[in-house]
Amino acid sequence: MRPRSFQEYVQGPIQIGMGLGIISLLARWVTGTTILSSPESMVKYGVFGGIGYALMGAIALFMFSFIGRRVRQDFPVGLTMGDYLKTRLHPLGYWILIVILVLTSLHTLFIQGMAASTLCQFLFDTPLYVGLFFFFCFCVLFAGFGGLKFIHGVASFQVISMFAAAILIPLYFFVKEGIQPVYDGIRLYHPYMLVINKYDLWNFIFAGLLVGFGQFFFDLTSWHRLFMIEIKKVPLTFSLSGLIWITFPLSFSSLFIMVIFTGGFTDIHSILVGLANKITTPFIFILFILCAFSAITSTFGACLHSLISLIVANILEPFQTKKSDQQKIRMAYLLSILIGGMVFVATLFNSPTLLELLFYSGNIYSALLAPFLAIVFSKGKVANFIPISAVLAIVTSYIIQPYVSDFQSIWFSGLASFTIIVICTILTFIKTKWRFFKTKLN
Amino acid sequence: MLSYEGFTLLIMLFILAPIMGAIALLFLFVFEKRIDLLENKNKEIRLEQALQEAQYNKLNQQIQPHFLFNTLNVILSLARLNRTTELIRALEAFSQFLKFKYKASEPLIPLAQEIQYTQHYLDIQSLRFGDRLKIDMECPDQLLIALVPPFILQTLVENSFKHGLEKKVGEALLSIRFYQDSQTIYLEVIDNGLMVKTTSFTEKVGHGLDNIQKRLDLYFSNRAQIIISSNESGTKVKVVWPLVYDKRVEEGASE
Numbered sequence: 199m200r201p202r203s204f205q206e207y208v209q210g211p212i213q214i215g216m217g218l219g220i221i222s223l224l225a226r227w228v229t230g231t232t233i234l235s236s237p238e239s240m241v242k243y244g245v246f247g248g249i250g251y252a253l254m255g256a257i258a259l260f261m262f263s264f265i266g267r268r269v270r271q272d273f274p275v276g277l278t279m280g281d282y283l284k285t286r287l288h289p290l291g292y293w294i295l296i297v298i299l300v301l302t303s304l305h306t307l308f309i310q311g312m313a314a315s316t317l318c319q320f321l322f323d324t325p326l327y328v329g330l331f332f333f334f335c336f337c338v339l340f341a342g343f344g345g346l347k348f349i350h351g352v353a354s355f356q357v358i359s360m361f362a363a364a365i366l367i368p369l370y371f372f373v374k375e376g377i378q379p380v381y382d383g384i385r386l387y388h389p390y391m392l393v394i395n396k397y398d399l400w401n402f403i404f405a406g407l408l409v410g411f412g413q414f415f416f417d418l419t420s421w422h423r424l425f426m427i428e429i430k431k432v433p434l435t436f437s438l439s440g441l442i443w444i445t446f447p448l449s450f451s452s453l454f455i456m457v458i459f460t461g462g463f464t465d466i467h468s469i470l471v472g473l474a475n476k477i478t479t480p481f482i483f484i485l486f487i488l489c490a491f492s493a494i495t496s497t498f499g500a501c502l503h504s505l506i507s508l509i510v511a512n513i514l515e516p517f518q519t520k521k522s523d524q525q526k527i528r529m530a531y532l533l534s535i536l537i538g539g540m541v542f543v544a545t546l547f548n549s550p551t552l553l554e555l556l557f558y559s560g561n562i563y564s565a566l567l568a569p570f571l572a573i574v575f576s577k578g579k580v581a582n583f584i585p586i587s588a589v590l591a592i593v594t595s596y597i598i599q600p601y602v603s604d605f606q607s608i609w610f611s612g613l614a615s616f617t618i619i620v621i622c623t624i625l626t627f628i629k630t631k632w633r634f635f636k637t638k639l640n
Numbered sequence: 641m642l643s644y645e646g647f648t649l650l651i652m653l654f655i656l657a658p659i660m661g662a663i664a665l666l667f668l669f670v671f672e673k674r675i676d677l678l679e680n681k682n683k684e685i686r687l688e689q690a691l692q693e694a695q696y697n698k699l700n701q702q703i704q705p706h707f708l709f710n711t712l713n714v715i716l717s718l719a720r721l722n723r724t725t726e727l728i729r730a731l732e733a734f735s736q737f738l739k740f741k742y743k744a745s746e747p748l749i750p751l752a753q754e755i756q757y758t759q760h761y762l763d764i765q766s767l768r769f770g771d772r773l774k775i776d777m778e779c780p781d782q783l784l785i786a787l788v789p790p791f792i793l794q795t796l797v798e799n800s801f802k803h804g805l806e807k808k809v810g811e812a813l814l815s816i817r818f819y820q821d822s823q824t825i826y827l828e829v830i831d832n833g834l835m836v837k838t839t840s841f842t843e844k845v846g847h848g849l850d851n852i853q854k855r856l857d858l859y860f861s862n863r864a865q866i867i868i869s870s871n872e873s874g875t876k877v878k879v880v881w882p883l884v885y886d887k888r889v890e891e892g893a894s895e
Contacts, residue, residue, distance in 0.1 A: 215676070217669040245642060245650060361665075364658035372651060381647045392642040438664065445661035452654035 204526040208277050208507040209426045210346040218350060219427040219435040220442060225353040225496035226419045227255065227439070228360050228446045230313020233493055236447035237454030237469065239406075243399045244391045248451030250403040252444045257407065258414035259440030263433040265415060265574055266424045270432050278504070279421035280512030286573050291585035296512060298566065298588065303418050303505040305559050307537065310498040311545035317490050320470045327546055333495070334542045341499030342506060342534020345527075346426075349499055356492035363489030364449035370482055371456040383459030405560065405605040408612045412563025415570050418504035502537060506530045560604070564612035565591035568619055583622040591615035692858050710798055711737070714764055726767040733763040747859060748787035750886060751818065755779060758794040765801055772812050773805075779818040786825055787884045789855045795848040796829040796877050804833015804875050813874075823883045832874040849877075856881060 214222065232255075240248030273282050279299065283292050311330070318329030341349055372380070384391055414420060427435050457463075457472040477483040510530050515521065521529070569588045573580050595611035602610070642650070711734060718727045737760035755777070766773055793816065805812040815830040849866060856864035856879075864881040 215672055217665070217672050220665060220668065245647070249650075357665075361658060361662045365655075365662060368655050372655060377648050377651055378644070380651075381644050384647075389641070392647070394642060438668070442661040442665055445657035448654045449658045452651055455651075 202523075204510070204523045204530075205277065206347070207345040207527050207530060208422075208511065210350060213428050214350070214426055215428060216431045216435045216438070219423060219431065220439045221353050221357045222350060222423050222500075223259070223420070223436070223439040224357050224360070224443060224446075225349075226417075226423070226500040227259065227414075227443050227497070228357075228493050229497040230310050230317070230490070230494040232447050233450050233490055234313060234316065236451050239402065240451045240454065241388070241391065241458065241463070241469070243402045244393055245451075245455075246394060246399055247402060248447060250399065250406060252447035252451075254403065254406040254410040255414070255447065256440040256444035258410040259443055260437050261411065262414050262420060263436035263440075265571075266432045266436050268574055269421075269424060270429050274429060276425045277422075278425070278508045278511050279418055280508050281425075282421070283573070284512070286576075286580055287585065288579060288582050291580070291582045294585040294589060296508075298562070298592075299416070299418060299508065300505065300513075302416065302559065302562060303501055303508075304537070304541070305562075306417075306501050307498060307505070307541045308544050308548075310494050310501070311541045312548070313490075313494050314498070315545050316470065317487075317494065320474065321487065330542060330545060334538045337495055337498045337502060338534045338538040340495070341503045342538065343531055346503065349496075349503055352499070353496055356496040359485070359488045359492045360446065363485045364446055367477075367482055367486055367489075368449055368452045368456070370479070371453070371476070375456065380455060380459045384455065387460075387462055388458060401603075401605045405564075405608045408564040408567060408608055409560040410563075412565070412567040412570070412612075413559075416563060416566045418508055419500045422500075422504045422507065502534060505537065506533045509533055560608045561595040561599070561611040562592050564608045565595060565615045567612055568616040572619055581622070581626065583626075584619055587615045587618035587622070590618060710802065711761060711764060714768055718768060723767075730764045730767050733760050733767070736760050737764075747789065748884065748886075749790045750784065751779065751786050751788050752784040754788050754790060754793050755784075757790075758797055761794060761797060769805075769812055772810070773814070774811060775814045775816070777816040779816075780820065783818050783820055783825065785885060786820075787886055788825070788881070789852070789859060792852055792856075792879060793827065793829070795852055796827070796879070799848055799877070800829055800831040800833060800875065804831045806833070808833045820883060825881055825883050827879040828876060829879075830874060830876045852879070 236248055236251045239251040243250070269282060273285060276282055280292075280296060283295055287295065311334075314333045315326060315330055318326055318333065322329045340352055344351075424432060424436075454469055454473070457469050457476055461472075463469050463472065473486070474483070477486060507530070510526050510533065514529065515526075565588045569584045572584050591611045591614035594614055595607045598610060599607040715727065715730050715734060718730055737757070762775055766775070797814070797816070800814055805814065811832075813830075813832040815828070817826075817828045817830075819826050819828075849868075853866055856866070860881055864879075867878040867880075869876045869878075
């Protein structure tokens with residue numbers, strides 16, 4: 199059924215409570231990246247790498263509950279993150295952050311596209327574009343054309359299938375194999391995974407926290423959900439979402455331990471192939487595929503829908519003031535096809551690993567953290583130097599990236615934006631005081 | 641290096657975590673509506689209480705001008721009769737009375753305060769009636785710190801004068817008696833005035849008693865009551881309400 203108004207397309211017909219709010223947030227945040235990157239971080243940084251990955255996401259969601267409460271107190275009614283930014287920033291700063299938001303959202307869509315491509319390669323013998331084409335068509339139809347009502351309708355089923363897989367598959371494997379052989383196998387083939395005080399692990403966790411905070415705080419879909427949850431339930435919904443979310447990466451990590459304990463692996467694809475060989479029961483295999491498909495489509499759909507809403511409500515609307523609701527909805531449909539097509543093409547011609555992709559954007563998210571906190575916790579409109587600091591930090595971090603490690607460039611990026619904000623704030627303070635002093639002298 | 645026991649614990653955590661997550665989510669789905677319902681009911685009760693409090697305070701505020709009006713009439717009649725000395729003393733008593741103005745926000749006050757407040761009114765009336773008026777007041781010491789809705793005694797005394805003693809020729813007797821029976825306080829106000837024949841309760845007791853009845857109902861619901869009996873020899877009004885003490889005063893007394 200077609201939504202009656204653009205607001206209904208963006209926010210659905212009613213404000214949602216805690217239960218549906220958590221389902222909606224889980225549908226967004228249990229992603230293809232969660233399924234694949236969490237085990238990847240485990241095999242790279244040890245068992246505690248997987249736990250660290252889970253922790254940084256959960257802490258970020260938990261922290262967002264404080265930010266969410268503050269935002270809703272200052273700005274109780276809104277559709278998108280753009281609406282809030284418009285009230286807190288001057289035009290230049292606003293447009294800078296809107297451009298960054300669009301780019302980061304496209305990047306998130308691209309990451310999900312990559313996860314879908316991995317899944318397609320794993321599942322089908324057909325050329326990649328065939329599987330990907332059907333995946334993108336499905337996402338554009340259910341999220342772009344269906345609107346939020348349809349997204350939430352599908353989200354319940356998606357979250358149930360993800361929970362079923364997260365509970366049943368590891369349980370099945372460990373009951374079947376036992377823990378002792380798995381431990382012995384890991385000790386024999388991958389002893390580095392059992393090392394606790396790995397230097398790289400702490401680098402990974404701290405850099406991950408910076409990226410995770412930036413990513414969760416600067417995510418269009420989280421903001422979108424923030425405005426549709428009942429105001430008094432916002433803090434608890436986000437905190438509980440963080441607590442429940444943590445269970446997914448932990449479960450998926452244990453799943454991949456099952457695959458690698460019998461031998462070595464070359465990359466994430468070889469782990470997936472190993473998993474396929476391990477899963478001999480059709481029910482478990484279907485459950486895993488359903489879970490992966492649900493995770494990727496729910497995230498892609500939610501992000502696509504939020505991005506379209508932002509573009510129509512905050513980018514196109516200021517230029518076309520007299521658009522009716524139905525015209526806006528038609529525009530949203532058109533945009534969903536365009537963006538879906540764009541990401542489809544980009545996914546076909548690129549193939550970096552998922553963790554690389556995550557840290558490739560790490561500089562951006564890390565640089566956005568300090569400006570974002572400054573915007574939320576300041577009073578009134580904030581000065582343009584705050585969003586500009588993010589741009590400067592991103593540019594400089596990418597310039598120095600070839601000369602330092604990934605983690606170092608992430609830290610540099612976060613520190614750079616923070617330092618610029620502190621220096622500019624001190625300078626502004628001195629300038630104001632000087633002016634006041636001068637006026638008094640005259 | 642992680643030991644086998646540590647590894648087992650971790651795997652247990654990995655397996656149990658999603659089960660706990662699913663249970664938490666299920667619990668939320670099942671109980672969220674019930675919790676909302678309870679919250680709304682709680683809110684409704686609090687609103688009702690606030691409304692009752694507001695009604696109660698309104699009634700408290702209503703009775704004060706009513707009493708002031710009657711007192712001023714007494715003073716006016718003294719002025720008309722050129723009884724200057726009594727008038728001056730009446731005004732002194734009246735100023736003392738105003739000094740003890742009640743705090744409107746307090747729903748209950750100690751009995752001692754209520755008696756003191758009424759005493760100023762009785763002082764004014766004594767000036768008017770002179771030797772004709774005989775007042776007999778009895779209140780056990782332990783009841784002085786018991787709590788009472790404000791203006792109860794004062795309204796009853798005022799009614800005794802207005803409806804009975806004002807028209808009485810000869811000696812005017814007023815007996816005020818407080819006593820306690822288990823956890824209940826009794827107040828009896830008896831006068832030997834002439835009761836005018838009336839048809840209905842509200843007409844008979846007037847605005848003052850109606851106000852007392854409403855406030856007692858609001859505060860003590862059916863645990864409080866007013867009984868009025870009247871005959872040729874006078875009127876007896878009996879008010880019954882539960883014994884309540886101020887916790888702060890009680891604590892002070894025990895220390």
